[in-house]
Amino acid sequence: MFDFQDFGFDSASDGSADASPPSTGPYIPEASECMRCGMCVSTCPTFRLFQVDEQTPRRRVRTIAKILADDAGVGVEELAQLNDCVQCRTCETVCPSRMSYGTLFDRAQAKLRATARPSWLARLGLRLIERKHARALLLPFVTLYLRSGLQKPLRASGLLAKLGLGAAEALVCEPSLVGMAGIYPVERRIKYRGRVALFTGCLAEHFDRPVQVAGIKLLNRLGYEVVVPEEQGCCGAIHQHNGLPAESMMEANIAAFYALEVEAVIYSASGCGAMLTEYQGGDSETSGWFTKHLIDINEFLLAHWPEDLQLAASNLNVAVHEPCSQRNVLKNSQSVYALLRKIPGVNLEALADNQLCCGAGGTYMLSHPENAESLRAAKRLAMAGSGADVVVSANFGCGFYLNAGQPAGSRVVHPLQLLADRI
Ligand code: SF4
Ligand code: SF4
Structure with a gap:
């Protein structure tokens, strides 16, 4: 198994936090302040899967409290149950x-990973996430493998499973091999309104290119020149959620965008956005600038949509999947509905059971493939039952996981693609 829960790390938080709530601003209580009220239990996807108390946020908060308090009484099974968490953060939305x-x-992961040694496969995965040029060198081999006809016999041989690559190989799809341009200018016939930068992160540039292209097309049409800085990299979410330091990645991204003199830093994947909004790296001026200028693309387009821009009509029935990162962290799902209503005649509905995670969960689809598959199966049932012509999701990770192994005609698309097709 590609075990992202098996990492070592370079530094650890001591997990300390101010126990008394401040009168203003966000409040992060100590895990020991959980009231055991149980309001979070039924919202948790792993409780939905296993129906046992050990797989609830309430139990996990107790385990986290023990870890952060340096309590040695956390057993192997209890740790495994903590790590079964898909990190959807639905529990946060109901906690009194x-x-x-x-x-x-x-914090608990950072403390735990002090003594863990990463597997070679996990280290390789992390290095590829960190190093853009190494990724670029590997991508042609991915394409070659997918076109070679080797996939079927290799899967049948069982070798992939033995190497712990089965879950990763099942997800692989053809990347875009050509890098993105640095600048996408506004056409002369369109009134220039400004200059913005696009955050593409680590994988989206190559594995989610149609969405990046659709976003740029829309921004250009609204009059915004789009800059895609070469120096940007992964948002750091994968490292942080696995207890590894992400500060250098944060600082590199802040510096790359700060240097551009743009009026907004825009992201199209809500999973990256959830991490970017929590950036605290850089010195106070640059990190303050980054936070102030960061915005979700759906919100930006909505705020800057010209009154005279009409899209082609469509009577498509669209079901909206609301990613956990968008629903529980960014809390801006409504921007997708409002933006899609720019398409005259479109019928929108929320996908049933939208609060249930699709199973992707960053690297959860790799570290816990069986749990992830059960959650994905439930999501696909909801999609099939919706009767919609198309399902949209504003997160690259969710779309990527839901589309894996599916025929092209039944693919989840980003809302930007529906909009860009109708300009
Ligand atoms: S809802 Fe909050 S306070 Fe209640 S059991 Fe869950 S984590 Fe604890
Ligand atoms: S983050 Fe999600 S999976 Fe983890 S305990 Fe909370 S509700 Fe359950």
């Missing part, structure tokens, strides 16, 4: 103690 579960989980 305002438990900041995601932050506490990351």
Whole structure:
């Protein structure tokens, strides 16, 4: 198994937090402040899967409290149950103690990973996430493998499973091999309104290119020149949620965008956005600038949509999948509905059971393939039952996981693609 829960790390948080709520600003309670009220239990996807108390946020918060308090009484099974968490953060949305579960989980992971040695496969995965040029060198081999006809016999041989590559190989799809341009200018016939930068992160540039192209087309049509800085890299979410330091990645991204003199830093994947909004790296001026200028592409387009821009009509029935990162962290799902209503005649509905995670969960689809598959199967059932012509999702990871192994005609698309097709 590609075990992302098996990492070592370079530094650890001591998990300390101010126990008394401040009168203003966000409050992150200690895990020990959980009231055990149980309001979070039924919202948790792993409780939905296993129906046992050990797989609930309430139990996990207790485990986290023990870890952060240096309590040695956390057993192997209890740790495994903590790590079964898909990190959807749905529990945060219902907690009367305002438990900041995601932050506490990351602190506990950082503390745990002090003694863990990463597997060679996990280290390789992390290096590829960190190093853009190494990724670029590997991508032609991915394409070659997919076109070679080797996939079927290799899967049948069982070798992939033995090497722990089965879950990763099942997800692989053809990347775009050509890098993106640095600048996408506005056409002369369109009134220039400004200059913005696009965050593409680590994988989206190559594995989610149609969405990046659709986003740029829309921004250009609204009059915005789009800059895609070569120096940007992964947002750091994968490292942080696995207890590894992400500060250098944050600082590199802040520096890359700060240097551009743009009026907004725009992201199209809500999973990256959730991490970017929590950036605290860089010195106070640059990190303050980054936070102030960061915006979700759906929100940006909505705020800057010209009154005279009409899209082609469509009577498509569209079901909206609301990614956990968008629903529980960014809390801006409504921007997708409002933006898609720019298409005259479109019928929109929320996908049933939208609060249930699709199973992707960053690297969860690799580290816990069986749990992830059960959650994906439930999501696909909801999609099939919706009767919609198309399902949209504003997160690259969710779309990537839901589309894996599916025929092209039934693919989940980003809302930007529906909009860009109708300009
Ligand atoms: S809802 Fe919050 S306070 Fe209640 S059991 Fe869950 S984590 Fe604890
Ligand atoms: S983050 Fe999601 S999976 Fe983890 S405990 Fe909370 S609700 Fe359950």
